Every structure is written in structure tokens, then in C-alpha cells.
Amino acid sequence: MGDTTPAAGRPARDRSIPHRHTGRPTQEARVMTLTDHDAARFAGTFDRMVANIEKAVLGKTHVTRLALTCLVAGGHLLVEDNPGTGKTQLAKALANTIEGTHSRIQFTPDLLPTDITGVSVYDQATQRFVFRPGPIFAAIVLADEINRASPKTQSALLEVMEEGRVTVDGQPHSVxxxxxxxxxxxxxxxxxxxxxxxxxxxxxxxxxxxGYPDHDTTVELLADAENRNRSGSIEAVVRAEEVGEMSACAGQVHVDPAILGFIASIAEESRRHSHVALGLSVRGGLAFVRCAKTWALSQGRTYVTPDDVKGLAHAVLGHRILLGDEAQFSGVRVGDVIDELIDSVPAPAYRF
Structure with missing residues (x-):
């Protein structure tokens, strides 16, 4: 990567232990590690990306960091909020920050699956069907009001969100x-x-x-009312391909077995909780680990702490825990259940 790219974006150094006879690294000893310098460089670039996005989305540092963590961890983000809070600006600013493409799909009851994935069209000139990509083929895709489309249309996102490809007429197409x-x-x-x-x-x-901005941020936005496209002036901080390098780097963050046990215990307790009908799945547990790794590295650390897990609990678990009917009728909130889970599972002690 260039001068503006964090060293943490590069593949981690190979600190293998040489075999005592051959001098070559043994298969068992081949370990990829990160240095504190790598973590500091990664965190510096991560902070610059956050600051860049905040030129368009003011006063939302925590949400911006969550969105970037989601991107680097190779995941997708669900935003449940009122209209006019800056969701579109966040998506556009994120795409411009990584020098990537952006598309917006307005979900409506009459939207068809092919309106999202694309369709094969017969070409008279070549006398064969040619695939015309849909709006899902972009780096950052804003699925606006996703719950307004029919379940059949929503299901068109299942494959592409999980595997990064769509299948049309039996042919897979990578996004x-x-x-x-x-x-x-x-x-x-x-x-x-x-x-x-x-x-x-x-x-x-x-x-x-x-959420809505605070008073001072609202005044600042009102003073710039003529600027209707704040994200349009956002310039790229990193190239799109560098995001993959950052993801590979985050994958090398150390997670102590005690932390893994902490996450596993949270998942098990969520399935046993009296108010919960559906707890944290294995996929959710894996997502938790990926998020924690990226979040830790964005803080300049090469290891995950229990506080990383606790700080991400609501964002990772909030949509995965399904309350039972009786709990919903009684006014129980998912956030309260998550707090109970975190408090009920003993966190491992720090080990340096």
C-alpha cells in the first residue's frame, strides 16, 4: 500500500520458529502476529476514515465507528431509525471514503427480485442472453425501508449477503x-x-x-442548509482494495480462549433465558468474534478484551435475540435482556 495506507493493512509478519535441524519454519510453529506499530497504523487510518465520514454525518462518532467496523469485518448493517436522520448520507459518505461505488434501492411492495439482482436479456446482435447487473452490484448498497418489500423480494438478498454473489439462470455472478x-x-x-x-x-x-443530533450539531446543520449533498464533497481516504487488506489484518488479532468462552457462555445463556424464544446462533457468535477483533484493532490493540465484547453486545445481539410472546406482552425490552445476559456471565480477568 501507499504512504497513506496503514502498515496494519499489510499481511501480518510471519514470526515462525525455525526447525532446529533444517532452519525452516515448522508447520506447527508458523504463526502470524501483529506488532503494536501495526495496530497503531491501522487505528490511525481507521480514525481518518471516521473523521472523513463525519464531514457528512455530524456528531455520530460511535455509529460511524460501528459502520466502519462492520465494513472491515465483512458484514452488513441494519439501521432502524426515523426518516431524515442521515442514513443515506452515511452510506454515500462511506462509499466515497473507500473510493467505492454506491447504489440505493428503494424497497416497495411491487419491487421484484430481479429489480435487485439483475436479469438476463436476449441480445439480438449476438443471439444469446446477456446478464444485466442490478443495483446490488456496488460496494455500498443502501436498501432503504427494506421491510416494505415482500418476503419473496427480501429473500433475493439472502445469497448475496452471505456469499457475495447472485445466481441468475443458474449462473453465479460475484458482486x-x-x-x-x-x-x-x-x-x-x-x-x-x-x-x-x-x-x-x-x-x-x-x-x-x-438518532437525532444534539442541539449544537443541529444548529451547525441548519446554518449549512443550502448544502443538500454533504456526502458529495467527501474524498477518498483509502482505495477499495485496501479494505480487504485491513480485513485480513483484523483477522490476525489475538482472541484469548477465555474471551471465546465468554462469548460462548453469553450465547448459551441467551438460549436459556426465560424471556427469550430465540437466542444467539453460531453464526451470531462468529459475527461477535469478527466484530470484536476489528473493534480492538481500531483502538490500537492487537488483542481483544472483555470490554470490547461488552461494548459491542447491543449492536451484535439486538436483532438476533427474539423475545417470547409473553415477554413482549409484558413490555420486556431486548436491551434489558442483553444487559442481564452481560451481567449474569462472569467476564474473564485481563491477562497481559
């Missing part, structure tokens, strides 16, 4: 890398909407909300 879906839901207007199935919710790495 490329990086690839991220930012889907939005309006929590207020539920008329004419379809509830997202659990299988689809589980494919979102995290769920969050932007």
Missing part, C-alpha cells in the same frame, strides 16, 4: 469486494410492511440507530 448492505427500517410506520425473517436478520452483522 466483488468490498461489499456491504446498509438496510434501513422505519420503526414508526408499520402499515404495509413485512417483518424481516430471523434468517435474514441473522445475516446482518450489527444493528444500530443514528
Amino acid at each position: 466483488g469486494s468490498p461489499f456491504m448492505v446498509i438496510a434501513t427500517q422505519n420503526p414508526i410506520e408499520q402499515a404495509g410492511t413485512y417483518r424481516l425473517p430471523e434468517a435474514q436478520l441473522d445475516r446482518f452483522l450489527m444493528k444500530t440507530a443514528l
Whole structure:
């Protein structure tokens, strides 16, 4: 990578132990490690990307960091918020920051699966069918009001969100890398909407909300009312292909077995909780680990701590835990259940 690219984006150094007879690394000793310098470089670039996005999305540092963590971890983001809170600006600013393409799909009841994935069209000149890609073929895809489309149309996203490809007429087509879906839901207007199935919710790495800005930020936005496209002036900080290098680097972050046991215990307790009908799945546990690795490296650390797990719990678990009917009727909230889970599972002690 160039001068502006973090060293942490490069493949980790091979610190293999040489065999005592041959001098070559043994298969068992071949270990990839990160240095503190690598982590600091990664964190510096991550911070620059956050600051760049915040030129368009003011005063939402935590949500911006979650969105970038989701991107680097190779996942997708579900945003449940009211209209006009900056969801579209976030998606566009994120795409411009990584020098990637961006598309927006407005989900409506009459939207068809082929309107998302694309369709094969017969070409008279060549006398054969040619695939015409749909709007899903972009680096950052904004699926606006995803719950307004029919379940059949929503299911068109299942394959591409899980495997990064779409299959049309039996032919697979890769959407490329990086690839991220930012889907939005309006929590207020539920008329004419379809509830997202659990299988689809589980494919979102995290769920969050932007919320309204504070008073000072609102005044700053109102003073710049003539600027209707704040994300349009965002310039790239990294190239699109460098995101993959950052992802590979985050994958080398150390996770102590005690931390893995902590996450596993949270998952098991979520399935046993009296208010929960559906707890954290294995896919959700894997997502938890990937998020924690990226989050730790963005803080300049080469290892995951229990606080990383606790800090990401609501974003990772909020849409994966399904409450039972009795709990919903009693007014139990998912956030309260997550807090109970975190408090009930003993966190491992720090080990340096």
C-alpha cells in the first residue's frame, strides 16, 4: 500500500520458529502476529476514515465507528431509525471514503427480485442472453425501508449477503469486494410492511440507530442548509482494495480462549433465558468474534478484551435475540435482556 495506507493493512509478519535441524519454519510453529506499530497504523487510518465520514454525518462518532467496523469485518448493517436522520448520507459518505461505488434501492411492495439482482436479456446482435447487473452490484448498497418489500423480494438478498454473489439462470455472478448492505427500517410506520425473517436478520452483522443530533450539531446543520449533498464533497481516504487488506489484518488479532468462552457462555445463556424464544446462533457468535477483533484493532490493540465484547453486545445481539410472546406482552425490552445476559456471565480477568 501507499504512504497513506496503514502498515496494519499489510499481511501480518510471519514470526515462525525455525526447525532446529533444517532452519525452516515448522508447520506447527508458523504463526502470524501483529506488532503494536501495526495496530497503531491501522487505528490511525481507521480514525481518518471516521473523521472523513463525519464531514457528512455530524456528531455520530460511535455509529460511524460501528459502520466502519462492520465494513472491515465483512458484514452488513441494519439501521432502524426515523426518516431524515442521515442514513443515506452515511452510506454515500462511506462509499466515497473507500473510493467505492454506491447504489440505493428503494424497497416497495411491487419491487421484484430481479429489480435487485439483475436479469438476463436476449441480445439480438449476438443471439444469446446477456446478464444485466442490478443495483446490488456496488460496494455500498443502501436498501432503504427494506421491510416494505415482500418476503419473496427480501429473500433475493439472502445469497448475496452471505456469499457475495447472485445466481441468475443458474449462473453465479460475484458482486466483488468490498461489499456491504446498509438496510434501513422505519420503526414508526408499520402499515404495509413485512417483518424481516430471523434468517435474514441473522445475516446482518450489527444493528444500530443514528438518532437525532444534539442541539449544537443541529444548529451547525441548519446554518449549512443550502448544502443538500454533504456526502458529495467527501474524498477518498483509502482505495477499495485496501479494505480487504485491513480485513485480513483484523483477522490476525489475538482472541484469548477465555474471551471465546465468554462469548460462548453469553450465547448459551441467551438460549436459556426465560424471556427469550430465540437466542444467539453460531453464526451470531462468529459475527461477535469478527466484530470484536476489528473493534480492538481500531483502538490500537492487537488483542481483544472483555470490554470490547461488552461494548459491542447491543449492536451484535439486538436483532438476533427474539423475545417470547409473553415477554413482549409484558413490555420486556431486548436491551434489558442483553444487559442481564452481560451481567449474569462472569467476564474473564485481563491477562497481559
